[in-house]
Amino acid sequence: MAEQEEQQITVLDTPVPGRSRTGRAVALARLLHHECTHLLQLYKAKETFLSDHTPDGGRIVSPSPDSEEPSTEEQVQLLHAALRQCLGLLHCVILKEEEEWGELEGDYETMRKNVRGRLEHLLHSTKALAETEDTTLEVTPDHKCTEEVDGGVFGLKMWTYRVLLELIHWADHAAQTLHVLHKEREGTEEI
């Protein structure tokens, strides 16, 4: 099953002949957004108390720009940094959940693994797009997972919910930012 999932991810990510690098990155970001949304749906189906839960405001991930009006390339670099933090958060969620409940094999756990892989793939794309001679970008997770989550298991669930919302936000942001970059570089909106 896991191998099939891996294969499916690989097939979906295979470059479509004729599509540019930015076009592929946009498609990948959109796919990630779709999967993150699905992941949240699965989580809410598991934890039904979230149906009337209002998460605490404020982003968990908020990279600060170097300039007030960053260029598109700089925005992609910022995006890359945010996505690294997202990957770190997702790793942390997986770690904490497995500590608590062991390695389960439900739909939620499977999709969680998909999203991790997709996010890693997107990071490679944004690295390739945003890296310059002067800057080298990493693709490793950027989060230490040292936070103490208040409220025991229930608190962990609410925190996980926030992380999943964060993933959705940044995947959407990635799709938009990369689309702008694509328009500038390819001169067309078409992917």
Place this chain on the structure above:
Amino acid sequence: MEMEKKVGKAGPDYGHFSSGVLRCGPQNMTLTTPDQNILLTWEDDPACLAVHDILMYELVVLIADKQVHDDKVAVTPDQIGSTHSWNWTPNLHPKCVSHSVRLSSRYKNHTSPWKQEQTQVINNRTRPEVFPKMGLFMAGSRTTFCCVLPAGEIFDKMYLTGYSSTEMNTTEINNQTYALTVDLKASNNVCTNVKCRAMSTKDNGACASIGYPPGDRDLHCETRDFQSVECLWTVGNTHLDIKSPTVYQLLGSPCADGSKGRCSQEVQVRVGEQNWTLTAQNQLGTVELTDRADLTKRVHVFAPKGVTASAVNARNVSLVWGWRVQQYNNLNITCRVNVSDGEIHTISENFGVGLNFTVLDDLIPDWTYTVMVKCGTTQHFWKWSEWSSSINFHTKGDVPDALDVWMQMTDNQTLLIWKMLLANQSYGHIIDYEVTWAHTKTPERKNRTKVAHPQDHLALSLDTTEEYIISVTARNINGSSSPSTITIPSSNPANRVNMSRILGRNGSFSLSWSASPTASCGYIVDWWPTSGESRVEWLKVPPSQTNASIFSKNVQDGLRYLLSIYACTQGAPVLLERREGYVKEKPLPEEGGLFGTLQWKQQDSDVEVSWDPISLRAQTAFIEGYILYCLDNKNNNNFAICVSTEDPEATSLTARNLQISSYTFAVKARTVFGECGTATIIATLNSPTDYLIKAVFISLVTVFGLLSLITIICYKQWACIKEKVYPPIPKPVLTDKWLTSLAFDSPKSTFRLAICFVCNEDCSRCGVKIGAVLFTWIRVITMKHISWMFQGCIVNQVHQ
């Protein structure tokens, strides 16, 4: 972070009594709330040292001055002077409401003043909080969760996911604290969420693990090597997660992993019953299982090791194996061998003390087998061992089995046929077949020929008046099979048997026949299509059997078969019975001209309609007869049955007494399916008068033609004829004209006849001369008599 503070002491201090004992009471009280418990510790006043009896302390727990619990603690004389403690789990979490604990001592009739301590709840929260935040709960227990709201927040709701409102009871403790009491249910989720929500949508919660103490059962212990005990049991479902595992101990020693329901410990197994005890414990409870047994009667043998085929022959094999445990050599062991030939599994069983071999018989030569062995104790059988690992072996080859031979005799040749040997009969690739034949009178004079495989027949032109004995052998690399012999009978017209009908059922023919004393070696039943399209098939049955069912994928519906039953004798087979029929009749084909082109022939007012005989191939059912339908086209009536027959061999039917009209005739064959295969023909009938007129006209024309021809010839050859027939007669001297001419003249005819009667000179010869006549067509009809002679003295008369 909350802090519990001690509240000052309550109640008057009596302190001074006449007796030091009266000053005995608690001091240095400390109240804490570890986890969700209330822990009270205190010491005895030094005056209590004078007490030489049990000193009783009484405790009362209050929430908002309302007593919720009371208890007593007995302190023995040797404990007086030490620090005492009392632990209690309140219904409402200590972090939800403040609990007060009052304590006093009692000795005989003297009671010390109450001393009180109180827990403090500090609410500096920013969001609701649920207590207990986590915990392990027994399914079925009644539990109270509480929710503490931040200052200023208004309570909205509190619930457990998966519970209906009727299952939950929410009460207000105060305007900041609410309690939810529920009878907990175990769930398949890892933990059950408890949520509290304020009107401002702020919410929070807890997750409760709800489960059961261990429910393990059915403990059975055994030994496999007499050096250890292995116990197995059914693991209960506690509904708890990995953080609340069940811990197992067998005979007081921990099990490595009891979650699979299996644990073993080293122990010397002795004869005699013993208690074998397993404990299973989790945070909710402990269960102890005991199995009392003599393990020498519960030996679970290990699978045989090193199973090998030590001697492999064509039809038998020796298997040998060894034992992991030395003690098995002294055990009476039963072993089962599973032998697979690729399709069929057979099991054989043997037993013996320390059994370590067996012989497998009745194997097929040149065949691959797979075997595996499992064993158990013969006495006090407990369990089979696991199957050993399987081994393969290939038996040695052998000569093929004898062939099944039969014959098919036609008018001009004898076809010898044999059935192809299956792989489990040929024991190797068949190279060829050898056929020998000889007169039964001169068996030593054999003819011989070889037939290459895969041919399965040989056509022989034999003298049908003689009897032959034929043998066939099959040859493979190991040699030739035993000869299969058949005696071909001479053809004897006297050997005719009656033919009867047979119909199959459920796709087969079921036959039974009377036993024959000549059938010393059984009976042979053969069958083939009467149309002769394919070869004969046969089966042989033993002498004791006088019935057979013919199932064959080659037997088709709608095809007529000829079935013959022969008695197998020491000599030639003897034909006993013949039957003809269908395994299943089918309706006759409607298309394709079943009857061919119909012919018709009128005979007066009868019409005979005829058809070509229907071929056997087209007869997909028995024809019971034919029906001829007639339709008068002018009168436009429906078809009516004119005539029918029950003769299946009929090829014509005659409709009688028909009108002179145009008819459409239809012929149908009658079968078990009803009337089939219509053929039609239209016939226009002629009247009988017309026929007569036609006949007379033809006759007249013929006669006229003949006469015309004669006239022409006579005319042309008149001189010659005259000379020959009527040579000149000397003219007589006639005295008077006497009969010189006779002319008949009638208004009705133009008939003229001139007759001259003349004689020669001596009247020895007289003749009549008749002139040519010409008569009308009509007159001929009415003429009664015409004759004339050219010689003689006869006067012919012509009447009109």
